[in-house]
């Protein structure tokens with residue numbers, strides 16, 4: 209059966225004009241699709257533009273160029289009323305649950321607020337019942353409703369953030385580093401919760417993270433971002449078994465393997481230097497200053513984004529489509 213495209217991002221650019229001479233190219237021409245019911249992961253080092261991409265897709269930032277089409281509608285050409293309706297369908301979960309929850313509001317108020325703003329369940333008792341249900345959906349209970357965010361652990365606070373994101377019954381959730389601030393032992397629990405909710409509610413996720421091993425656990429397909437550009441995109445399995453881009457290979461080589469024999473023998477690719485500034489990115493291929501395979505052409509020509517194999521996209525001069 210043909211998969212339904214829920215989100216289409218075409219050549220999306222988001223620049224911040226800092227001064228007459230300086231432009232920060234946070235997202236510089238990103239193209240991908242997200243199918244209904246899947247988890248699409250975006251992975252990359254901090255500063256690669258993945259969070260800015262998420263916020264621009266959500267419509268929190270105006271785009272500099274390109275399109276974001278959600279369920280057939282161009283997000284950046286909607287009027288105020290249409291945007292308001294769109295925000296019922298697309299919700300965000302943030303990295304730092306503590307910073308994103310009002311410390312002076314109870315959990316009940318925090319989860320009720322989006323429903324009040326959008327006029328959903330105007331009856332107070334029905335709204336309260338929905339808060340209780342959402343708390344149970346995320347593994348908390350109704351006794352938690354009258355407490356304040358500081359009374360919870362980091363993992364529990366992220367569960368409250370997830371309950372709030374679900375309050376409007378969204379179709380699509382942009383999870384921006386939702387587990388990065390949590391202890392490792394709690395990260396897997398939150399990932400499992402997100403998977404369970406996806407199964408139960410038919411959700412589609414855009415899961416943004418810097419940790420490739422965690423992204424693999426939840427994502428059906430993964431896009432790898434470097435300095436505002438997507439450099440590789442394919443299924444989660446394909447990315448791990450047959451990575452093509454030198455940057456993806458370096459990221460994968462940094463993930464420890466639990467088998468000590470395999471771990472001892474494998475080659476680790478250490479990237480030289482820091483991530484260059486997106487204000488003054490390298491010419492040609494943006495990865496060339498750290499790429500162990502860089503050639504002369506890499507400084508001159510930006511590699512094309514091409515589908516090298518079925519559903520396997522890469523931007524690198526090492527690969528040419530037949």
Ligand code: SF4
Pocket residue numbers: 453454455493494495496497499500501502503506511523524525526
């Ligand atoms: Fe490396 Fe050149 Fe490929 Fe860029 S285009 S990743 S510099 S080989």
